[in-house]
């Protein structure tokens with residue numbers, strides 16, 4: 642319990658957040674990415690988006706959602722009438738976790754341990770940005786924000802109270818859309834994702 646209290650140290654400024662991030666996660670080694678990928682965007686955004694963790698390209702660029710999933714996310718935002726530059730975009734876990742296969746670095750899904758270890762950071766960002774609405778993109782973000790596992794299909798698309806305070810909305814992760822092989826189904830799911838983003842835009846307005 643003491644560890645949990647300490648894990649949620651009150652963060653009062655972006656400088657303090659950066660220091661705390663380096664102190665807690667600066668030294669992580671093994672197959673854990675080359676750098677910490679901080680959230681980016683407007684620090685007074687009405688809308689905040691939370692993904693899972695940086696991917697290979699995000700790790701190289703040091704920026705969230707710049708790879709294939711990020712491009713799909715940008716498309717969906719455009720269709721939903723949301724300007725990404727007006728939002729704050731971050732991840733539940735801030736370091737790429739991967740398995741080395743030859744020259745390729747294959748994404749490993751973050752486990753409960755990583756999600757817990759990084760939860761203080763997402764809560765600190767929510768405290769500093771104070772968005773009207775925080776959108777969880779997929780199950781990892783939903784777990785980080787809600788503190789428990791939820792079924793995306795059952796929770797998606799409607800506003801809910803977050804335990805840390807503030808309103809949240811759960812939807813799918815854009816990489817889910819990239820993995821749907823059937824074109825018709827993929828289009829349909831993209832449409833539903835855009836609808837959830839439109840709901841988010843209206844809730845944050």
Ligand code: URA
Pocket residue numbers: 692693694695696699704705706707708710711732816
């Ligand atoms: N997937 C995520 O969840 N976040 C990123 O930044 C990139 C891909």
